[in-house]
Amino acid sequence: MPSDAITTTITALRDLLGDRLSTGASVLDQHSHDEAYTKPALPDAVAFPETTEEVSDVLKICSRNGCPVVPYGVGSSLEGHIVPVHGGVSIDTSRMNKILTVNQSDLDAVVEPGVTRVQLNEALRATGLMFTVDPGADASLGGMAATRASGTNTVRYGTMADNVLALEVVLPDGQIVQTGSRARKSSTGYDLTHLFIGSEGTLGIITKLTVKLHGQPEHIAAATCAFNDIHGAVDTVILAIQMGLPMARVELLDALTMRGMNLHNPDLALPEQPHLFLEFHGSEASVAEQVETFGALVEEHGGSDFAWATRTEDRNRLWQARHNAYYAGKALRAGCNGVVTDCCVPISSLAQCLTRATDLAEASGFLAPMVGHVGDGNFHLLILVDPDSAEELSRAKELVEAVNRLALEFGGTVSGEHGIGIGKRQYLAQEHGAGYALMGVLKKAIDPDNIMNPGKLVTLN
DSSP states (O other): HHHHHHHHHHHHHHHHHGEEEEOOOHHHTTTTSSSSOOOOOOSSSSOOOOHHHHHHHHHHHHHHHHHHEESSSSSOOOOSTTTOOOOOOEEEETTTTOOEEETTTTEEEOOTTTTTTTHHHHHHHHEEOOOOOSSSSOBBBHHHHHHTOOOHHHHHOOGGGGGGGEEEEOOSSHHHHHEOSSOOOOOOOOOHHHHHHTTSSSSSSEEEEEEEEOOOOOOEEEEEESSHHHHHHHHHHHHHHHOOOOOOEEEOOOOOHHHHHHHHHHHTTOOOSOOOOOOOOHHHHHHHHHHHHHHHHHHHTTOOEEEEOOOOHHHHHHHHHHHHHHHHHTTTTTTTTEEEEEOOOOGGGGGHHHHHHHHHHHHTTOOOOEEETTTTEEEEEEEOOOOOOOHHHHHHHHHHHHHHHHHHHHBBBBBBBSSOTTGGGGGGGHTTTHHHHHHHHHHHHTTTTTTTTTSSSSSSO
């Protein structure tokens, strides 16, 4: 944008926010990148609003001057969502971090966007309730809604889209709108709540969320089991789902990932074979029955080393190892960077798709450990590259493209939970057809001047 316009914008924002408008080098750098391999880009300034009204005022100023706006949570996204490719103002919502209301009888809570999932669950600990969406990172709930996050609990409790009842959103012109309500269902007009969930900051800024809560289970058991191949593991899960076995978590880790996990966690000492990590919730009797039933399915499909744990410290140790799979994978190649990608396919196609994806990775010459939310058909590749090799990064991106095309071939999607950002925009027309053009119509109607996170998700001419 023209330098005089950005100067005018920064002057007006400084009058509004004072020292909560930063142009310091370290702050700009922090907001120039996320966890993706996307090239960083500096914003011109970073705003730290504390209220919805301040967000509205910031957007009115930016809209008036044609200044790009990029919402920022904690920077844990994986496809360059929060990289300000056209400069402008990053709006950091970290100071909007109040838990406003917990409605225990109705199992919901109203929170500001900067509240993180760990913060919310810590506050809920004494209530017997929990917030279930767990993408691994301690992400902000506003960011999780904007990227339609999910994670290890999705097979039982659903994604962010299933766990948000209502939103408060500030539109590009500063208008404040409310979507949805605390009622559990509605048939009144367009579903605006779900329009903004997954919009990745391209339509507005979420300033308040009403989220569903769930009762903390009476009893929890975690389990692990090994298989000779991925097909046996996936077939076990498919049959368990068809039988209605209520698994709370079911994660697939390939042999390469298990090797990295043993390197990263020497005390883990699990066989370097494809594994399932599982968790069961319910009464003590029902959990014991679920474990017994699943154990029989494991044996039927050639699994082994089926072991389960109920002590909190043992379960936490297991899931901490799973959440650290990214760092465990990097242990396979010293000094490497990780290029990550995720796809999602119908679960009946998952084993075949994974086999072909593994073949593509091996043919490319990369180590690429894989993990998957197998109950959802969602899998992730971590492609290990030399950070100083432009040639390796280029080949890694070619592998990402091949895996994305593979997912579409199987009737799937190029992202089950990481989102689109910059990294996957090129595949949307192929996946959605005329629906992608309709996304552009909606974007143009809500953000005609294209100031909201420009260059992401939907491109306006």
